[in-house]
Amino acid sequence: MAVPLKIFFVSPEISPFAKTGGLADIASALPKEIKNAGHDIRLFMPQYTVVNDRKFVLREVIRLKKLDIPFGDTRIHVNIKSSFLPDTKIQVYFLDYPPYFNREEFYVDPKTNRDYADNAERFALFCRSAIETLKRLHWHPDVIHCNDWQTGFIPVFLKTLYKDDDSFKNTKTLFTIHNLAYQGIFPVSKLKMTGLPDTLFTIGNSLEYYGKVSFLKAGIEYADLINTVSPTYNQEIQNDKELGFGFQDILKRRSKSLYGILNGVDYSEWSPEVDQWIPGKYDSKSLTNKIVDKQQLLGFCNLPYDENVPCIGLISRLVDQKGLDLIVKKFDQIMEPGVQFIILGKGEEKYQEFFTAAAQKYPQQFAAFFRFDNRLAHLIEAGCDMFLMPSKFEPCGLNQLYSLRYGTIPIVRKTGGLADTVVDFSTDEQKGTGFVFEKYDADDFLTTLKLAVHTFGDKKKWKGMIRRGMKQDFSWKASSREYIKLYTKLNKEK
Numbered sequence: 486m487a488v489p490l491k492i493f494f495v496s497p498e499i500s501p502f503a504k505t506g507g508l509a510d511i512a513s514a515l516p517k518e519i520k521n522a523g524h525d526i527r528l529f530m531p532q533y534t535v536v537n538d539r540k541f542v543l544r545e546v547i548r549l550k551k552l553d554i555p556f557g558d559t560r561i562h563v564n565i566k567s568s569f570l571p572d573t574k575i576q577v578y579f580l581d582y583p584p585y586f587n588r589e590e591f592y593v594d595p596k597t598n599r600d601y602a603d604n605a606e607r608f609a610l611f612c613r614s615a616i617e618t619l620k621r622l623h624w625h626p627d628v629i630h631c632n633d634w635q636t637g638f639i640p641v642f643l644k645t646l647y648k649d650d651d652s653f654k655n656t657k658t659l660f661t662i663h664n665l666a667y668q669g670i671f672p673v674s675k676l677k678m679t680g681l682p683d684t685l686f687t688i689g690n691s692l693e694y695y696g697k698v699s700f701l702k703a704g705i706e707y708a709d710l711i712n713t714v715s716p717t718y719n720q721e722i723q724n725d726k727e728l729g730f731g732f733q734d735i736l737k738r739r740s741k742s743l744y745g746i747l748n749g750v751d752y753s754e755w756s757p758e759v760d761q762w763i764p765g766k767y768d769s770k771s772l773t774n775k776i777v778d779k780q781q782l783l784g785f786c787n788l789p790y791d792e793n794v795p796c797i798g799l800i801s802r803l804v805d806q807k808g809l810d811l812i813v814k815k816f817d818q819i820m821e822p823g824v825q826f827i828i829l830g831k832g833e834e835k836y837q838e839f840f841t842a843a844a845q846k847y848p849q850q851f852a853a854f855f856r857f858d859n860r861l862a863h864l865i866e867a868g869c870d871m872f873l874m875p876s877k878f879e880p881c882g883l884n885q886l887y888s889l890r891y892g893t894i895p896i897v898r899k900t901g902g903l904a905d906t907v908v909d910f911s912t913d914e915q916k917g918t919g920f921v922f923e924k925y926d927a928d929d930f931l932t933t934l935k936l937a938v939h940t941f942g943d944k945k946k947w948k949g950m951i952r953r954g955m956k957q958d959f960s961w962k963a964s965s966r967e968y969i970k971l972y973t974k975l976n977k978e979k
């Protein structure tokens with residue numbers, strides 16, 4: 486191995502401590518690979534309410550107690566606790582500041598269903614605390630790997646407030662965009678406490694975004710290198726006006742420093758041979774136990790079992806991005822051939838209302854659960870025959886990768902990471918691993934879904950497709966090498 490690198494990986498969520506979506510999975514799986522490759526990697530995240538001291542064995546760190554963070558006209562005292570990623574020697578530091586993080590939900594106020602009013606202050610403090618933690622530890626990483634808008638001010642602080650600080654003279658930053666749609670936009674007045682010069686926020690300057698401040702823009706402008714989570718999404722955000730979400734020009738300007746690296750899967754957690762949450766373990770050589778999982782799933786959902794009736798699964802944040810309006814538009818037609826359909830998701834009220842009514846209308850065919858439930862997510866992956874992801878856009882998507890491994894045929898729209906990972910059966914029956922439709926259009930979606938349901942009747946073709954999908958390798962091995970290449974590149978630029 487080349488020289489071991491020191492990486493500080495900062496993320497607003499890390500599995501199993503706190504998770505709302507794919508980022509949490511990535512923030513634990515990628516560091517494990519980096520560590521396995523011989524590098525020194527440490528993690529940093531907020532201590533939300535769910536990060537229970539006892540459950541996750543968090544310890545006070547004497548030298549990280551009462552860290553003094555400059556904050557506007559005052560100073561804030563925070564504590565940093567530590568623990569390990571389960572079953573590893575990877576150290577995780579937690580920012581303990583109860584007024585900001587002792588909350589059930591991480592970003593959205595459950596009382597109003599809107600973002601917390603103090604998100605700017607919360608995550609500016611998070612960024613500043615990450616840097617101050619390193620100072621107090623006297624640990625000088627080669628790279629700080631920042632993830633999503635919540636970490637966007639780390640590169641800014643390093644290049645401004647800390648630019649003459651010897652502790653960071655050899656530290657570079659990588660900023661990963663997991664979803665360009667979340668931009669951390671706030672009024673300029675909210676960022677006064679950062680202590681940054683006012684001029685940075687004025688029109689035309691680096692932190693200004695249409696008269697406001699965007700944490701995402703801050704990260705993109707100031708990080709030494711940037712990446713996103715699939716090659717296709719990397720192209721889409723630079724070239725497709727809709728998917729660029731107003732950032733196209735900024736991204737194009739930084740195009741030479743912008744990479745697309747596909748996410749991977751932690752197969753020690755998401756694989757039917759070893760999955761601790763499913764009753765029937767199976768692999769590509771013997772699928773018999775997949776039936777056990779299907780029976781268990783349907784029993785749990787109060788739906789009748791019939792091996793000839795295909796069961797379709799969907800696990801998702803219930804937001805417009807995920808293409809749920811296509812499902813809503815065609816719901817009755819989807820149900821028409823007698824399929825079964827199970828949804829697990831949390832999110833917008835309009836979808837919850839629709840799916841609640843649909844469950845009453847189709848009690849033998851449809852079930853919906855509106856909560857975050859990791860165990861049920863695993864059982865759905867194992868017990869269903871097909872998995873739906875008709876996303877409007879999808880930076881990478883993890884569930885189609887899990888589905889491939891569980892022999893649960895993905896039906897996806899050709900966008901972002903979905904386009905990079907699922908091969909359309911109707912275009913190539915020899916290589917196909919799922920069903921892919923191109924246009925974001927309800928009729929195209931329905932036609933493709935119906936084709937999948939029809940193909941399910943052809944057991945030989947279906948099993949062949951299952952086996953091909955299960956043999957695909959989307960482990961972190963290849964992708965972590967790409968990240969190490971970026972870290973190494975940054976290290977050489979020092």
Ligand code: ADP
Binds near residue numbers: 510857884
């Ligand atoms: P995104 O990051 O946009 O939410 P991904 O497909 O990349 O989408 O990752 C979603 C992850 O979150 C998957 O691991 C999925 O199983 C999980 N997930 C989403 N909603 C739920 C839920 N309600 N219960 C359990 N797991 C969920």
